[in-house]
């Protein structure tokens with residue numbers, strides 16, 4: 001009997017110790033993806049090798065645009081993964097300047113991360129053109145899969161070389177055509193139309209092929225250019241049409257959905273690789289969470305955004321892809337002919 005109690009006491013003690021050690025270990029492991037598409041496991045713990053730092057993140061959109069909401073998601077996720085050691089300060093709405101300014105700031109290391117449109121990057125990273133093959137994707141989910149694919153990641157890697165590193169892509173809604181007074185129903189209606197595009201040779205080429213007279217203007221210049229008649233309309237997404245209040249001065253939105261609209265998250269290559277592996281993985285994982293959140297949320301907002309613009313007095317209507325058949329073929333020939341990577345990316349996704 002005495003011997004039985006002794007064994008019983010020891011077993012109880014052992015059980016208690018096991019319970020205590022399990023309670024003390026509150027690390028949770030979640031799976032993410034490293035910059036090159038591989039899976040990584042990040043421990044959400046205060047004990048990891050994370051530096052105490054505040055990362056500066058800049059972008060050009062308004063605070064009610066999806067890209068700002070995704071930035072907030074990234075901030076929340078990174079702070080949670082690193083137990084509050086790695087913080088994020090967000091500078092929205094071109095507070096730190098234009099996309100050109102922000103790229104320079106990241107190269108110089110004075111800004112840690114910037115959300116830069118892939119369209120802007122086509123001027124310095126020609127392979128980004130692959131993203132603007134007209135009507136390449138039917139949905140944001142498809143585009144998000146292409147972003148994670150080998151070819152999508154290969155294109156992202158092409159931003160390297162001037163001290164930059166691309167961490168991920170992040171999508172807004174697909175592109176539409178917003179016009180002040182003239183309703184676009186065919187390429188005939190585009191003839192000579194002064195249509196604003198994001199500064200990018202690729203977008204210029206698409207609209208020139210369609211007969212328009214494209215004007216390169218950065219986002220901050222668009223409202224007043226439309227108001228004063230410098231432009232007749234613009235290439236834009238529904239998201240930014242709402243957040244920039246273009247319905248105050250424009251009547252029509254042709255929902256063409258002719259191109260997807262990725263941004264890239266750029267960081268300073270040297271600064272990023274000087275961080276511990278755990279810190280790099282936490283940043284990568286937090287961006288993956290934020291970009292998946294953006295695609296999932298935005299995919300469910302198409303109807304809501306159309307209705308919102310209609311309620312503000314705009315005529316919102318569809319145009320079939322077949323209207324741009326000639327331009328699709330011309331694009332694939334021109335840009336597929338300039339780069340094997342772009343050609344392969346288009347072939348894989350068309």
Ligand code: BEZ
Pocket residue numbers: 060061117172198218219235236237240
């Ligand atoms: C644009 O240049 O059209 C744009 C840039 C960022 C987000 C949305 C639109």
